[in-house]
Amino acid sequence: MLVDTGLQESPRHVCHHRQSEGGCADCKVRPISVCSVLTLPELEELESLSQHLVLEKGHALFGQDEPAGYVYNVIEGALRLTRLLPDGRRQVMGFALPGDFLGLALQDRFSVSAEALTSLKTCRFERRAFTGLVQAKPHLLRSLHDRAGYELTLAQDQMLLLGRxxxxxxxxxxxxxxxxxxxxxxxxxxxxxxxxxxxxxxxxxxxxxxxxxxxxxxxxxxxxxxxxxxxxxxxxxxxxxxxxxx
Amino acid sequence: MLVDTGLQESPRHVCHHRQSEGGCADCKVRPISVCSVLTLPELEELESLSQHLVLEKGHALFGQDEPAGYVYNVIEGALRLTRLLPDGRRQVMGFALPGDFLGLALQDRFSVSAEALTSLKTCRFERRAFTGLVQAKPHLLRSLHDRAGYELTLAQDQMLLLGRxxxxxxxxxxxxxxxxxxxxxxxxxxxxxxxxxxxxxxxxxxxxxxxxxxxxxxxxxxxxxxxxxxxxxxxxxxxxxxxxxx
DNA sequence: CGATCGGTTGAGAGAGATCAACGCAGGTGG
DNA sequence: CCACCTGCGTTGATCTCTCTCAACCGATCG
CATH class of the missing domain: 1.10.10.10 (Winged helix-like DNA-binding domain superfamily/Winged helix DNA-binding domain)
Structure with a gap:
């Protein structure tokens, strides 16, 4: 029951920031991400806050209960979202794929930890700046909320699966x-x-x-x-x- | 494994509408409901859309996959939120208590059915009217979204429980x-x-x-x-x- | 080549399901 | 007022699905 995650811990973030290389306008996952509801001018505004972040397979993007300094859009690759019991038993809450948004709840701390299953490309935003932007753009908030609703039904599917x-x-x-x-x-x-x-x-x-x-x-x-x-x-x-x- | 829910089906809604009897301003659950973020003038606006609804123990408030005509605030009593597998196996997704909001996702259809465990008092809003109000009041949307985030962490707790x-x-x-x-x-x-x-x-x-x-x-x-x-x-x-x- | 890692397969054990009986409270009707 | 029934919960005996423990296989790598 106890698991050795074999996780790389340090350096936690193996990341290369690139402000360059084709902005939000030609982002691969834009049509399927929360950003799809933004207009081009809004997109530019968002872009100024964004950083590309690349993570190697096996590394953690963030940990459970860690202060949520950033929120993320997954561009390429896959993540595992997990929760641990104090004795080490583990539940994988789900897998994040391109287009998924991490940090939906906009809460101070992450409720799960996220580890890269493959090499990973993400687009991240400083959380406080992002929530500021969200306050000013109700349709973005609505988009996040719709996703949260979808996540909730997925969670229900999963509870039915696990229980019955x-x-x-x-x-x-x-x-x-x-x-x-x-x-x-x-x-x-x-x-x-x-x-x-x-x-x-x-x-x-x-x-x-x-x-x-x-x-x-x-x-x-x-x-x-x-x-x-x-x-x-x-x-x-x-x-x-x-x-x-x- | 198969369950006979023993559910009363008709009349589904045993309800008494009361526009009178102390409005939102002195609502018992206001401080713990989504409405807590509204100002007094906004509350009056909301009140004009609200209907009190009373349901007897054992009756269904709404059914899974049913078009979501209304959203609800629970005032008093308790509800069981369930999903069914085609063969009758059942998973109770949770229990709704006073202060809880039903219809968070603002989607067209309910993803669960809701049945009264006790005699129940709710305050309901026609869904389209409510979503209209939400569009106009970003802080209400934010309040709903915060709740959705909380629900999501509850769902994760439950998945960990069910799985491990x-x-x-x-x-x-x-x-x-x-x-x-x-x-x-x-x-x-x-x-x-x-x-x-x-x-x-x-x-x-x-x-x-x-x-x-x-x-x-x-x-x-x-x-x-x-x-x-x-x-x-x-x-x-x-x-x-x-x-x-x- | 040995070592490690991820996955598969088998044998046996155990937690929880299934099947069945029973108890008790509340309601109903003679 | 009592006999009967029904719904809900408890308890016991047995069964079975999944877990546990263990061996093994193939791929990759130093």
Whole structure:
């Protein structure tokens, strides 16, 4: 149950600031980020507050209960959002993907820690400056709030999964919901990339690593998926749906 | 696993509208509701949109996936917020208490159903009118957003509980968090009222009714709590804390 | 080549589910 | 006033799904 995260702690931020290189106007994730509601002039205003930040795989972007000095837009890569129990048991609250915003709640401290699953590109804003901007731009606040509402329904989906689904249903559900999230951000493919390891999935689904592995091979043997390096190929969506109990 | 909710379906809304009887200005829950950020003139504006609504115990305020025609402030009583799996398995996402706001996400449809655990008093607003008001009052939106952020951290607490805690820890945690919520709304007492039944707790904690019952009697035998009709008396908070693994 | 890391597989154990009986309070109707 | 029923909670016996412990496999790397 106790986990060794194997996390790199120092230097915590392996970051290169780049004010240059194509601004917000041609940001890859703008259409799917909170920024999509901003006008071009507003975007320039925002840009003056922004810093690009690159993080290497395995490093922490921020830690649980740490003062929230910045808020972040994920541009490229994937993050794991976790909470720890004092005895080391871990729950992965979710995974952040391109277009996701970290710091939605605008609270003083982060309620989770965030670690890079891949090499990561983000766009960050000093939190106080950002909240100032938000005060002045109600439609940006509305955009954040809409996202918060969406996050809340995702959290509810996850609670239903954790509380009432079997191991097989959990794994099938997880694959489908990840596919769904990729689809929302444009990417749609038969092969589903899994940037997280088995332990991360287990801690997300309330299972052990062994059970996740067994269920994946079971899905494979049922020809619902095909296990491939770095992910799974979704062979039979209908079967997956029925196995997920949706 | 399948549950008969025993829910009264028709008449769904047993409601008495009362525009009279002391307005928002002397509303019991104003200081702890979203309305607390409004000025007196704004409050009058809000009041013109509000309707009091009374619901009898056991009746549904709204159903999952139902178009969200109204948003609600809970004034008195308690609600159970649930989601169902197609096969009838149920997850209780939470319990709404006085001061809570239902419809935070301002989305077209409710993501949960809400049923009265006790006789209930609410103050409701036609959703479209309310969102209109929110557009015009950024500080109200900010208040809603802050609440959404708080709800999100509660949801994370619950995910950690569901995914990584043992049955005993779940029950101990639940009692403490309920106490915490009562305390936030002013009420603080050694005897914790439990307006929900054992099945509701079970469906909230991802357990069965029998396990909840067993864990409660175990806590009783350990002299951490005393089971009393309609609730529990908290005898040893320190012991409860340690049993809850916080 | 040995070592490490991530993942898979097997055997056995245990926490919680399932099935079943029972107790008690409240309501109903004779 | 008592017999009966129903709803809710408790307790016991047994079962099973998932965890635990352990071995193993292949890839990567110094």
């Amino acid at each position: 689904r079997t191991a097989e249903e959990k794994v099938a559900s997880f694959l489908l919901s990840l596919r769904e999230r990729y689809a929302r951000t444009g990417r749609t493919s038969v092969t589903l990339e899994l940037p997280m390891g088995r332990q991360d999935m287990a801690d997300h689904l309330g299972l052990t690593i062994e059970t996740v592995s067994r269920m994946l091979t079971r899905l494979d043997r049922q020809h619902a998926v095909l296990l491939v390096p770095g992910g799974v190929r979704l062979l039979d969506l209908a079967k997956l749906e029925s196995l997920s109990a949706n | 805690r043992t049955a005993e820890e779940k029950v101990a945690s639940f009692l403490l968090s309920l106490r915490e919520r009562y305390a936030r709304t002013g009420r603080t007492s050694v005897t914790l009222e439990l307006p929900m039944g054992r099945q509701d707790m079970a469906d909230h904690l991802g357990l069965t009714i029998e396990t909840v019952s067993r864990m409660l009697t175990r806590l009783d035998r350990q002299h951490a709590v005393l089971l009393v009709p309609g609730g529990v008396r908290l005898l040893d908070l320190a012991k409860l804390e340690s049993l809850s693994a916080n």
